[in-house]
Amino acid sequence: MTSAERSPLIRKLSAFVGLSKVELAVLEQLHQRRRTFAAGKDMVHQGQSDQAAYILSSGWVCSYKLQPDGTRQIVDFQVPGDFLGLRSVLLRTSDHSFEPIVTIEAAEVLKSDLLAAFAQTPRLATAILWAASRDEAMVVEHLVGLGRRDAEARMAHFLLELGSRLALVGIGSREGYDCPLTQYHLADTLGLSAIHVNRVLRQLREAGLLTFRDGHVSIHDYARLVELAEFDPAYLDQTGPLLK
Amino acid sequence: MTSAERSPLIRKLSAFVGLSKVELAVLEQLHQRRRTFAAGKDMVHQGQSDQAAYILSSGWVCSYKLQPDGTRQIVDFQVPGDFLGLRSVLLRTSDHSFEPIVTIEAAEVLKSDLLAAFAQTPRLATAILWAASRDEAMVVEHLVGLGRRDAEARMAHFLLELGSRLALVGIGSREGYDCPLTQYHLADTLGLSAIHVNRVLRQLREAGLLTFRDGHVSIHDYARLVELAEFDPAYLDQTGPLLK
Structure with a gap:
């Protein structure tokens, strides 16, 4: 079993699209830059620019917006298989912050990686648009x-x-x-x-x-x-x- | 000037990506099935399946969710250049309804059109993912x-x-x-x-x-x-x- 086949993202995207060998290989490539982040420390700050997106493989993350008065509104939580900051990698600045709730493992994805992946397999682009729509x-x-x-x-x-x-x-x-x-x-x-x-x-x-x-x-x-x-x-x- | 160059969607996507001739031609194709919808009548119902998406070229549309108690929460409005129901064409059933506020003109886009467009130009897939992220x-x-x-x-x-x-x-x-x-x-x-x-x-x-x-x-x-x-x-x- 390859690392991509073990990936929760693959399980999730399989709910939308029957993934071919080529698509699995491209997803495998997206999982190359594996990183670990500690709990309680922002991975991405609201207003930060030029950051990567991440594919979460284990652990939970909280995404939130800080208000001018210092309170925070939690927008959502990310669980294994979710993208973190897919919006942020496409929009110029992140409109919110991400904080791991526990120690997490995630694969870093750059904008250039996404473009390369979409060029190799347009069905994967559709699957990722499906995940963003969801x-x-x-x-x-x-x-x-x-x-x-x-x-x-x-x-x-x-x-x-x-x-x-x-x-x-x-x-x-x-x-x-x-x-x-x-x-x-x-x-x-x-x-x-x-x-x-x-x-x-x-x-x-x-x-x-x-x-x-x-x-x-x-x-x-x-x-x-x-x-x-x-x-x-x-x-x-x-x-x-x-x-x- | 082609019809695609007149399209508000092109103006909008140009804020994200410098569109090539090929990309403009693919967008032109997406504008082929032009339709007109009257004000006040739902184009897409919440819970409906297998519907198309639309690119709005003129007029305003309201997207809303009906609550079990009969009240409605308006989620957003669509203005020229926006997609209607991009989510709905990818998710199996629409999670909300669309109602034109005035008479509108829109181009119908099927899931197969989107897949074909993404296959021809992956940068367009990224641009549409940008619009969805926004x-x-x-x-x-x-x-x-x-x-x-x-x-x-x-x-x-x-x-x-x-x-x-x-x-x-x-x-x-x-x-x-x-x-x-x-x-x-x-x-x-x-x-x-x-x-x-x-x-x-x-x-x-x-x-x-x-x-x-x-x-x-x-x-x-x-x-x-x-x-x-x-x-x-x-x-x-x-x-x-x-x-x-």
Whole structure:
């Protein structure tokens, strides 16, 4: 097995496109510059220019925007198989910051690497545009969540989405998943206070729906949780290759 | 002048990449299936599958998500040069709906057209990924706006962003632009009531910052408006071709 075949990105892109040998080889090349980053230290700063993108192979990353008043809004988390800063490598300056939540491993991808890869296999360009479209669909869901869902539904929706994303790359299921997020991460994501997050998690636990404890989310009643959150995973588009 | 050279999309992509003759010819091909759509009737429904994407050449479109309770959250507006449903042509089902605000002209683009275009010119794939990244950066700004900006700053930021986007395709300036949006559109975008929208616009007018009246936004004091909104247009990334 090559390193690319082990890559969560390959598992993820396979949900969109049946990858050929050539495409697998090109993805392999994109994984050449492997790097490790420590938790808690920004990899990319908001406003930084000329940075690389990264393909995350293990660990979790938080992407956020700092506000002029010093507060932060978490935009999303990246899990294995996700691109970090695909936007940043194409836009001149990064519109947000990235911070590893745990020690992570990632492959560095330069703009020239992307262009070379697209030239070799245009289907891969389409697959990466698919992944970017899916990321945008998630941000749209978060926007709708902030605007329209109550705290309990917002939390349930967020934790169900994470579970689906992790399941796609083989590290989660409908029963649950390991999750290194703190209540502060959840608060800054969902627009709630840490105290409110704590209360909402207790309500979900007491209702027999899920428990988030000691770095693990245990889902006790998937169907009822889906109903509470009105969670329709169609926007994650991960039901098998569309492009044969 | 060919029809593609007249296209606002070409003007827009030229902010990212210096387009070659071959790339212009491929873009020309993408503009072949021209269609007209009437105002007020959805072009694409949320949940619809197998639909095309469109390149908007004239008019404005609103993209929104319907909530289970019947309310709608407007995600964004599309102006000339924007793709409609680039996400929808790649994801299996559309995660939102599109409604023309006025009569529009758009070119239909199928998934097979995109794949063929990418195969002919990979730089075009990168340019379209850039446009998609820019769209995502805007959704992120809207998310932050809903979460963190007060009503006046949110309105000012939104109207400044629209002005910059329109200026890029030659139909707006720092002095102002034609704008077919109603106060209901603004309300559903900014998470405000129509009455609140009316009050905020009056405050901005009385402060000598801008007037939105009779389908036209007049900006009276660009610098002070930028300051009020803390508007930094870097995320729109439109300061000249990055890729020569």
